[in-house]
Amino acid sequence: MKQRSIRGTWSRVAAASLLAAAGALYAQPTGLTRTVLTRADVSVPGREAVVARVEIAPGARAGRHTHPGDEISYVLEGEADLLIDGQPPRHLKPGDSFVIPAGVVHAAHNLGAVPARLVGVFVVEKGQPLASPAPDNSSSK
Numbered sequence: 001m002k003q004r005s006i007r008g009t010w011s012r013v014a015a016a017s018l019l020a021a022a023g024a025l026y027a028q029p030t031g032l033t034r035t036v037l038t039r040a041d042v043s044v045p046g047r048e049a050v051v052a053r054v055e056i057a058p059g060a061r062a063g064r065h066t067h068p069g070d071e072i073s074y075v076l077e078g079e080a081d082l083l084i085d086g087q088p089p090r091h092l093k094p095g096d097s098f099v100i101p102a103g104v105v106h107a108a109h110n111l112g113a114v115p116a117r118l119v120g121v122f123v124v125e126k127g128q129p130l131a132s133p134a135p136d137n138s139s140s141k
Helices: 003-025
Strands: 029-041 046-064 070-075 080-084 091-092 098-102 107-108 116-125
Touching: none
Parallel strands: none
Antiparallel strands: 029 046, 046 107, 046 116, 070 098, 070 116, 080 091, 080 107
């Protein structure tokens, strides 16, 4: 009886490990770096502001994702294409800014030779991940 119990436990541990690894690969953005600079409570209960430095490497794609709150960003350097579901692609360059409402699926592609650097302000639900992957869709490729 003990042998079956140990085998069952190891099987569940192995399955959970494989699922976690697959989830990590799916959620891992390639070429996108978000460095949180500060977090602070805002006047809306249950929300916080997160100020982050965002960088998209040359040739990189920030995969389709959402945020649990609004994103307000300003482009400091480089260029990138912003792809928001239901909207035409928008080419961003230094000095441009944009707002993406909570839960809206979007992606970004840096087709240039230098990093695209932005300052992002996220007003998000506390305790939620800053970003969550969204299913792939041929409209943003």
